[in-house]
Amino acid sequence: MKLVNFAFLALVSCVTLLGCQIPKSADTGSGKTQDHNEGDSPGESSQVPGGKKAELRLNQRAVPRGLDYSKAVEKFAFGSSANQDRPQPIWKTILAQEPDLFIFMGNNIFANEVSQKQIGDQYTKLDKIPEYREIRTKVPFLAIWNDLDYGLASGGGQNPAKEQARKEFLNYWAYVKDSIALNQGPLYHSKTIGGTTVDKKRRRKISKTVPSIHFILLDTRWNRDALHPFVGPKPAVSAPVPPPSQPPPPASPLQDSTKAPELAASATVEPSAAPAVNPLPENHLAHPKFVPSEDPKGTLLGETQWEWLEDELKQSADLIVLVSPIQVIANEHGFERWGLFPKERERLFQLIRKTQPKNMLILSGDRSFGVVSKLDVKGWGTLTEVTSGTLNQPPSVGVFEKDQTYQGEIFPKENFGFATLDWANRAVKIEIKNLEGNTVSTTEFKLRR
Numbered sequence: 001m002k003l004v005n006f007a008f009l010a011l012v013s014c015v016t017l018l019g020c021q022i023p024k025s026a027d028t029g030s031g032k033t034q035d036h037n038e039g040d041s042p043g044e045s046s047q048v049p050g051g052k053k054a055e056l057r058l059n060q061r062a063v064p065r066g067l068d069y070s071k072a073v074e075k076f077a078f079g080s081s082a083n084q085d086r087p088q089p090i091w092k093t094i095l096a097q098e099p100d101l102f103i104f105m106g107n108n109i110f111a112n113e114v115s116q117k118q119i120g121d122q123y124t125k126l127d128k129i130p131e132y133r134e135i136r137t138k139v140p141f142l143a144i145w146n147d148l149d150y151g152l153a154s155g156g157g158q159n160p161a162k163e164q165a166r167k168e169f170l171n172y173w174a175y176v177k178d179s180i181a182l183n184q185g186p187l188y189h190s191k192t193i194g195g196t197t198v199d200k201k202r203r204r205k206i207s208k209t210v211p212s213i214h215f216i217l218l219d220t221r222w223n224r225d226a227l228h229p230f231v232g233p234k235p236a237v238s239a240p241v242p243p244p245s246q247p248p249p250p251a252s253p254l255q256d257s258t259k260a261p262e263l264a265a266s267a268t269v270e271p272s273a274a275p276a277v278n279p280l281p282e283n284h285l286a287h288p289k290f291v292p293s294e295d296p297k298g299t300l301l302g303e304t305q306w307e308w309l310e311d312e313l314k315q316s317a318d319l320i321v322l323v324s325p326i327q328v329i330a331n332e333h334g335f336e337r338w339g340l341f342p343k344e345r346e347r348l349f350q351l352i353r354k355t356q357p358k359n360m361l362i363l364s365g366d367r368s369f370g371v372v373s374k375l376d377v378k379g380w381g382t383l384t385e386v387t388s389g390t391l392n393q394p395p396s397v398g399v400f401e402k403d404q405t406y407q408g409e410i411f412p413k414e415n416f417g418f419a420t421l422d423w424a425n426r427a428v429k430i431e432i433k434n435l436e437g438n439t440v441s442t443t444e445f446k447l448r449r
Helices: 002-018 052-059 090-096 119-127 130-138 162-172 257-268 303-313 342-355
Strands: 075-079 101-104 141-143 189-194 196-198 204-206 212-217 319-324 360-364 371-377 381-387 415-422 427-434 439-446
Touching: 075 090, 090 130, 090 415, 119 130, 119 162, 141 212, 212 303, 303 342, 342 371, 371 427, 371 439, 381 427, 381 439
Parallel strands: 075 101, 101 141, 212 319, 319 360, 360 381
Antiparallel strands: 075 415, 189 212, 196 204, 371 381, 415 427, 427 439
16 A cells, blocks of 8 residues: 555656656547647647657647547538648648548558558658648548558559558558457448437437438458459551662762761751640540459459448438449549449449438549539439549649539549538538639539438
8 A cells, every 4th residue: 555655646746846747548540649738739839949849749640639429410521642742731721611520532641652662651741741730630530541552553452562551551540440340351331420419427329309420431442353454456566667778869069068067967866846645535445444344253342341331221320421432433434443343333233222221422532533423323313422532633634534424524633522411401512622622513412301
């Protein structure tokens, strides 16, 4: 007993006289110990400019904002593709919209280049971006990966770096570790926000007055079979030009011999420039990157994830938000999409018809633009998908993609998605916003009761 009292008095003395701090518990959103100076927004200067304290804070990971699962979500933002090696000013614009939640839909970091193979270091780079650090302290995040944070561009189940990428993802997005089965390899998971109340004893109860959103985040990497690259006809090879059979004629007597060297040089130097070639449309199907699989057993999700998804779609919620890292509806381009596995895409539509979710919205990333797609699912209704990308790395050349399901033109610059839920009028409004926060595309629909 005396030993315990002595230890307690020593601890009190340390805190009182020397300013020692007692470590806080690890935050469930990051898996890292919380910053002791939570009052300061990450990225801001410490009280001692340029001192060791400021340097220490800069090297710590962002302290994430927790999520109240009993409260109805009225506004949420979403996006994909954030290169940690480039500035990310768009987070300031997103924060100004005051979302209740942000959905990171994949390529949350870029870890596909040789210089980015230390995946954990890429998350550290992300956390050092001031605008990102600030929004992480004020807005809760949900996240799923895509190919670049999976460690291999267009990578699937054969990715040799998948285990390391998974370890680093779970280390950073620690809430996912608590949201999946113990022996589950792929990172698919779900969260229901709202639909409950909390009593005085902090017990959660189902509520008919608090609306709910069921977020389902799919893993389209871990179990995916290999893609089939397009193999086109080889270009024709021109026959070599034979050398002249006779020597060139002698110079004209009228030619000034003092100019001959200059004329010879001008004949071999400065060849005429080749005419500029316009870039091909991104969905130029004459030369697609990938073609659909003809294997009837080819899988995108894996059978276990399919069984899990069916159970998730049966759950009761005012709105189901299905997050797919790659596009589901659009099927007329030659890049990654559900349509590369036609039977899997049709299986999803059949599952929607079977489970009959009351209200459903699909969000997707992966592409270098934002766009709204719609498709009539026979026996269910009109399915809406909103694709949002990129947060900070727009394409350097023009993108001219078309698809019969696209509602209007694509927006090939920095963008993010923003959903507003009017629960009183059972209405949903989804916008695609640009770097300045201006709306470039909008879609709306009513929630069925």
